[in-house]
Amino acid sequence: MHHVTLDQWSRGASALHRRDPRVKIVSVLVFLVVLATAHRELAWLGAALFTVLLVAAWRARLPLAGALARAGVVLPFTAVFALVSCLAGDPARGAALAMKSYLSALAVLLLVSTTPLPLLLRGFEMTGAPRFLLMVAQFLYRYLFVISEEAQHMRKAALARGATMGGLAGSRARFRAAAGALAVLFARSYARAGEIHWAMLARGFPGYFRPLIDLHFHRGDVMFLVLGVLTPVTLRILIERLA
Amino acid sequence: MHIPDGFLSTPVWASLDAAAAPAVGYVVRVAQRGFDDSKVPLLGVMGAFVFAAQMINFPVGIGTSGHLVGGALLACTLGPAAACVVMSAILAIQALVFQDGGILALGANVINMAILGVLAGYLPYHLWGRSRGRCAAIFAGGALSVAVSALMALAELLISGVRMPAAVLEVSLGLFLVSALIEGAITMTVMGALEAIQPNFVRQPAAGGRYALVAAGLAAVLLAAGGVVFASTAPDGIEQLARQTGISARARTLISTPFKDYEASWLGAGWPAQAGAGLVGLALVGGVCVLIGRKR
Amino acid sequence: MMAPLILVRGLRYQYEDGTVALNGVDFRLEKGETVALLGANGSGKTTFALHLNGLLSGQGTVEVCGLPVNPKNLVMVRRKIGLVFQDSESQLFMPTVLEDVAFGPLNHGLSPQQAAERAMAALKQVGMSAAAGKAPYHLSAGEKKRVAIAGILAVEPDILVLDEPTTFLDPPGQRALAQLLSALPQAKILITHDMPFARATCSRAAFFSRGVIAEEGPVEQMAQRYEWDFVAPRTT
16 A cells, blocks of 8 residues: 555655654745746756755665656646646646646655654644644554555445445445445444543543654754755756746 | 645645635634543544545446545534544645645645535534434535535636636536535435434534524635636636626736746736735635634 | 452443443452453453443442542552553554553653653563564554553553453464463453463453353363353264
8 A cells, every 4th residue: 555655665764764854844845835936947947856856765765766656646637637738728837737746746755755654743843733633643644554454344345245236226235335334434433533542541641642752953954954945946046047 | 626736826825825724723723622632533533534435435326436525424423623623634644645635735625625625514414404304414515515625626726727628617517516416425325324323423413503604604705716617617707707806907817827927927916916815715714713613 | 468459349330321231340359360351242341341440430439559440549540550452453552662652651740761761661571672663553463462561561550451362363472472461470350251361371260241240260160160161062
């Protein structure tokens, strides 16, 4: 599954992995804004920024082909709009759409591939995201695989039950079976949430989470931040000046 | 319906990010009920449930099948504020882990699906959930949540200048209508099955007419979005709409072809109109959130 | 005679729908004992266990290390008695093993530094030090169970309660768990259907039936009295 691979990648040991999540977040945000607000010399800018990402991926010791392919998940959606744009007589815009959405996806992929998600969520606290929401996302991620597995089992069971009936009546029956399966999954998930809460209480949960790990800046982080912020900005200024 | 980065123009994604922040802060505060993290596991696990539920196929005949989106279902079982928080967390994970939806565009996706979509999903149930038309209300909620999210997304793309000829637009609207109906059917059937397992799961809609104001606010936002979209189905739709609503000539060109001298014009006469629209939208969303909060 | 670690008198509990789950349970746990709770599904074993650390509260007396289990004492009680749930997946809810095992110590007032040290010590005790940085869903069932136990040990309780600990474990896993438990000095209550496991680890057994303890005695005696061993019916 996609997020299992991503999880493995995020636990790597490169210099990039060791950087404080906050400096990585800021760098990616700057990158995204530089890309999003650009409207001139897009071909050159795209090539330059793509190179930056490639270098970052290489430094992070990520499988290049795999990373480039995963970022392509955005392309089917974009391709439709790009095609429509071309047919409507504006191929430049279509190309811009494809380039921008792909590079943005690749940048985010690099961020998540070099930072374990729980740590990344802690990093997002600095953007003012409510802690409560980040903790919900953390628990969501923790149980994503668990409940997806349960859903897989139910899907197979539902298929097995409804497989013999064909036609419209069969569709209706399978629809109801699927709804029943969802309801059971809901009930199971709800019960699991209750168990988790009990497990938390049993170990003295006082009503709020106390973090174990504190984020600290190191010198390497400051240097990365400077590099990460200046690189896309400088590249864009240079390209637009020289063109 | 998850808008990736690179599609929305800067005023659009920036103002929606600005609108999403207080909206999310508000629903978090309401869902949290006073700085208590006890609800975290429930909301997190139910978020994982919605994710997993999207894997289950609902056959709708002739070889096609639909999937649950989940906003209305969450709202009718966990309550609207909690549902907004869960959907926001889902969108964040989808954007980060699955690159489904952009990061700069996250504000837009959150407003469309986690705030307005959830509200639209809950409103019919709140208004008519106690009456005989209960099943219809749940169906309407499911359908509206998807329809509203899709309409908003479409409007945002159009305002950003994404090319969508009338034919494509009409096909999209048709597809959204079908998705909306499917969501309505799935939500209604699953709620029915849930009630059979455990009647407690299905929350009783609280009595109170405050939501009429929320409905009005939502309707206003939708009219604006709908106006943009339906105007676009006409050949010079956006320009006609701009003329009729009296936006300046500069802004008209801005809306229809934002790439022309974009940087210069963003600072020129065009952007106050856009910012104005953004602020109105913000105020509407803010007002809606305040009304939800006041209900408690 | 020393005061018992757990003293329960006349415990009664009813579910919301009126079903009587516990109908007057009396129970004692002495220091160093390992007791098996046997009985059919639904006979009240797990419900009983949930009263010991105050997750449920019914009528009657429940005292843990001399403290009555009431809202005032909950924090202290939960430091004295550690509960290991049947499904480790619900018990290991933090993103990494270390954060999970440190959850208890952090809640009981230790600094992050101290909590991390306690957690590492507990992981060492159960033989899972190498897994400290791993995510829980990457672990096998046996490993998850050991980490769950570490999470309880990190709080340094006097009593361990384990609900069906051998579920999901294969025979080598069951053996490893039995060995681990035998090496722990705390008094233990094991809710289990696994008779070989009960025989290997427990000195006595309490047999639950319809919300009361029908009888107590040596494990072997209870197994035979209630025919609680699985013997496959002959088909030939």
